[in-house]
Amino acid sequence: MIKIAITGNFGVGKSFVSSLFKDLGVCVYDADAIIHELYENDEKLKRDVVKLLGEDILKNGNIDRKKVADIVFNDKQKLLSLEKIVHKALYEYLDNLMKNLDCDMFALEASLVVENGTYKDYDIVIVVYADKETSKKRLIKKGYTEEQIEKRLSRQMPIEEKIKYADFVIDNTDGKEFTMKQVKNIYNKIRYAKILGMEKWKEHLDKLKRLEEFLNSSFDQVETIVELCMPGNDCCPDCKRPLVLVKFCLEDNKCHERRIEIFDHYFDLPDQELFDQITHYVEDFMMEIEQSEYGGG
Numbered sequence: 001m002i003k004i005a006i007t008g009n010f011g012v013g014k015s016f017v018s019s020l021f022k023d024l025g026v027c028v029y030d031a032d033a034i035i036h037e038l039y040e041n042d043e044k045l046k047r048d049v050v051k052l053l054g055e056d057i058l059k060n061g062n063i064d065r066k067k068v069a070d071i072v073f074n075d076k077q078k079l080l081s082l083e084k085i086v087h088k089a090l091y092e093y094l095d096n097l098m099k100n101l102d103c104d105m106f107a108l109e110a111s112l113v114v115e116n117g118t119y120k121d122y123d124i125v126i127v128v129y130a131d132k133e134t135s136k137k138r139l140i141k142k143g144y145t146e147e148q149i150e151k152r153l154s155r156q157m158p159i160e161e162k163i164k165y166a167d168f169v170i171d172n173t174d175g176k177e178f179t180m181k182q183v184k185n186i187y188n189k190i191r192y193a194k195i196l197g198m199e200k201w202k203e204h205l206d207k208l209k210r211l212e213e214f215l216n217s218s219f220d221q222v223e224t225i226v227e228l229c230m231p232g233n234d235c236c237p238d239c240k241r242p243l244v245l246v247k248f249c250l251e252d253n254k255c256h257e258r259r260i261e262i263f264d265h266y267f268d269l270p271d272q273e274l275f276d277q278i279t280h281y282v283e284d285f286m287m288e289i290e291q292s293e294y295g296g297g
Helices: 014-023 031-041 043-053 065-072 076-099 132-141 146-154 159-165 176-195 198-218 264-268 271-294
Strands: 002-007 027-030 105-109 124-129 168-171 224-229 243-249 255-261
Touching (some): 002 176, 014 124, 014 176, 027 031, 031 043, 031 076, 043 076, 168 176, 176 198, 198 224, 198 264, 198 271, 224 271, 243 271, 255 271
Parallel strands (some): 002 105, 002 124
Antiparallel strands (some): 224 243
16 A cells, blocks of 8 residues: 655645545545544543643533644644644554555645654655645635734744655645646556556656656757656546657647657666657657658758
């Protein structure tokens, strides 16, 4: 089972991203929802939290999360102590859960996996990003005050630092459609890396990432689009293998396309040899089109 952490700061839209992965068939769990359940049903956790924060946090015998938040977000030491208690209970719960799950991919949505070091327990870390103004607008719309937002963000690592721990970054600033495209692309990369073989799935995934980064940085002419298309992506819905899609447009806006299949044995090539081979195919295609359109020998 491949374990994925979906993280990011307050207000970036982690839950929306998690729901998209769930729609694709990933077993997704929300750390906050699990903690809420544990507050209600785990008597040992309840006793430990009451011992730390006092019986005033109880309402009708249950822990009132709002009262807890009012206390800990104004007392850093109590916040740290609470996190230690809650995370111990959470990860005991997750250990038992994963022993009984029948999933190819498991994902946990959690805000603090980088801060508390548990990101190391996951095969893949996905950081969800949205610019601060967009996040703030979303949270204010939900009823949070600017003071509440700043208090919560103050206990989280700056998003620019958190991104350094990411295997993938999802930009959730520019609308649902753009976010959905990114989620599908990441999911299809992981899925195809698994198809190539579980023994080396992470190596294959890293190779796909490096190839995509190379394509994005190497062909930046206005008239040329070169992108990696994974089976299942909108650009390659019926493909059996990944392909490099090349679109070359001439001055009269007449565009030509070529699809370069990435065969399985390409994953065994050194990076530079693979990149050189793809570059050769792309440049040959562009030259072929120019010669056919403008003549030349």
